[in-house]
Amino acid sequence: MTTTATVPVPPATDPTFTPPSLGRRFGALIIDWVLCLLISNFFGGPAQHPWAPVLVLILEYAFFLGLFAQTPGMYVTKIRCLAWSDGGRIGLVRALLRGVLLALVVPALLMDGHRRGLHDRLTGAVIADAPRPARAGS
Template sequence: MDNRQAIGSWLSGPRAAAEEMGVEFGYRGEGLGLPEKGSGSVAPLGRRFGALFIDWALCMLIAYAFLADGEPQRAGNWALLIFFLLSLLTVGTVGCTPGKRLLGLRVVGEDGGRLSLPRVLLRSALIAIVVPAVIWDRDTRGLHDRLARAVQVRI
């Protein structure tokens, strides 16, 4: 192995290096029994981040307009509470937040069904503290989804 190949494998990451050696990982969601593409497949990261941005902007707008008394710091604190409640109520009832709905996403259980209230509560609490959302598995599910046994899929 020459230096260029060693540096290239380091830059591309361990998964790319393993794939070059012939290791088969399959597609995202294969281990969950989800289709590779189309409706019911694992939602792409870009759409998930877009939905999160839409939901957060909506919560900030509500907090700033009705609860912050013109103080941006208070708006951020209220927005986090609104975000938690929005996630809890919308994912718990219709399976998606407004941002997810606009971008064609839904949160379902690993079995494909609706999440129970305790699982939605756990997921919403974990996503509100942010850290679990930035730790992913090979299916690009955040730790909050793994612990709640949930997956975000395309509608």
């Protein structure tokens, strides 16, 4: 049996690209933020160190987006962060920069027609659907 791998079309050149809803993006952010609050409690909590959850969020984004193209919240809401130009991962450096820009909040509110916030455009990223592979026997 021969299988033919199809190469995904990069979002920048895909005329049918439709970004996920803002609700799914916001849901992913809420899940990630709750995780960051829980993790930052190991450092004394937000009351003692108000920047701890923000720092954890930036590091979470750098690690998970850079290596896996999804944060835990994105996994749950079935979205992922890809490179706009080629559809691949954005890598650790761009993921770190994206996390810093996202922490500033305002860049995320300035979106284009593909729902790419300023933080996405500056890092060459886009949020896209993350289809799950079919399970064996399904």
